[in-house]
Amino acid sequence: MSPLELKDKVTVITGGGTGLGKAMALALAGEGSDIVVAARRAGPIEQAAREVRELGRRALAIPTDVTDSGQVNRLVEQTLSELGRIDILINNAGIVRGQQMKPLWEITDEEWHLGIDVNLSGAFFCCRAVGKHFTERQSGKVINVASGEGYRGVRGNFMYTCAKGGVLQLTRTLAITWAPHNVQVNCIVPGFIDTATLQPEEIKQAMEQLWGTRSTRIFIPVGRLGVPDDIASLALFLASEASDYVTGGFFIADGGGLAGGCATTGYAPVITMKEELE
């Protein structure tokens, strides 16, 4: 058996109806995992479930708002009663561009809580809901999805950067807490990924900034936006036995962006030794 095979595993993925989440769901199904797709809207998750079944795997579409811990608990209970087990949890639900850029003092309590709840509390609720199952079985994989913006500040983008920074710490803390129970907790850190959640206008702007001669905001060394499959491959590795000795790790797939970021152009103008030593 290939170390990447997921035959007869059961994966729960939040935000699994579209974009990155759907790409991860189909990639894991392709390696043999049954998939439970959870998200708020029924339409996209039912479509994703159909596509999983076309790959010959079992699939459930369970409408879930991850900001409501009662709904998250029901998601886990229903999965256990219908499929009997959960091996892999992927916390992918999030609002990528859910916030208007406005001054800090104009952000309402509700906006703050929504941003934190969707992007951080949802992951906590899901981990809590599967925690007993994972630790009792002495087996399980949690894959969190953060963002490069959880590493760095982004002007005006408060809730998203704060919540994603929190996801990084949730990953570390849970990893060392559950390490004795053979539960691995890791985090995927995507850069700018071209998905349906980025609006066409945003993609256009991003590409202009990317392909323009001098980017001032977005710098991607490999010269392209990511595609969902770039992230799905990482999820596959972290879901499989291949990563059994890997926990508490952050896995960045961002085209090299986080490695640099010290110059607008991405490269240094040539300075010769002669000039410098004179």
Added chain:
Amino acid sequence: MSDRFRLTDKTALVAGDNRLWSKCVVAALAEAGADVAVAAGNSAQLTEAVNEARQHGRKAVAIPTDMTSSSQIVNMVEQAVAEFGKIDVLVNAADLQFARPFLEMTEDEWQTVINTNLNSVFYCCRAAGGHMLSQKKGRIINIISCLAERGLANSAAYCVSMGGVLQLTRALALEWAPEGVTVNAIGTGWFAEAEKTGLVDEEHLLRYLPLKRYGHPGEIGSLLVYLASDATDFVTGQFMYVDGGLMAHA
């Protein structure tokens, strides 16, 4: 200045040959009350730096030194100790800037960058460390670049040299923590002297920097004095930026 940041009766050795920092670094230390020994290869620059310290009423001595020579660096430390009797603060400020596409860089160029920026710090710490350990107190402050933590195309040798100093900072901080010697690093972003700008595509760079301007070498002085002072007995192994917000920025 609050007394807790005074460097009165302390002796600092500023080692390095940098057009940008040396004068300002020496001025800040002398202003805070330290006597300063300045070591560098460039004599005009040395004179300038020593004059700065004397203007603040402190003792100052110039020690011409090739920063790539370990034997000259041993002599440098001996001379500083002979002059002042002790070394409380060692500032490693060597910073040879160099950029060239990786495959076009010669082995000599690579070696020169590593020797000047990294090996010199090793030589200085080794030569001055014994004095500090016997005093059961000492401050080592390495002035490096934010490129210790980030990559930049055309800058492999420079990034490696800076990253090496950062790791030396952390490793030595742990090794000498029980001995009362602290080791910290200051990370600089884009700096320029007023008369020397236009280093890169300026308009775009300035738009990119959160504070919208280059740093001035003088702005390193305050953090340097803080790290050199008795206020930082509990601070070691740290990398602190003076970068206009660059490293917080996406």
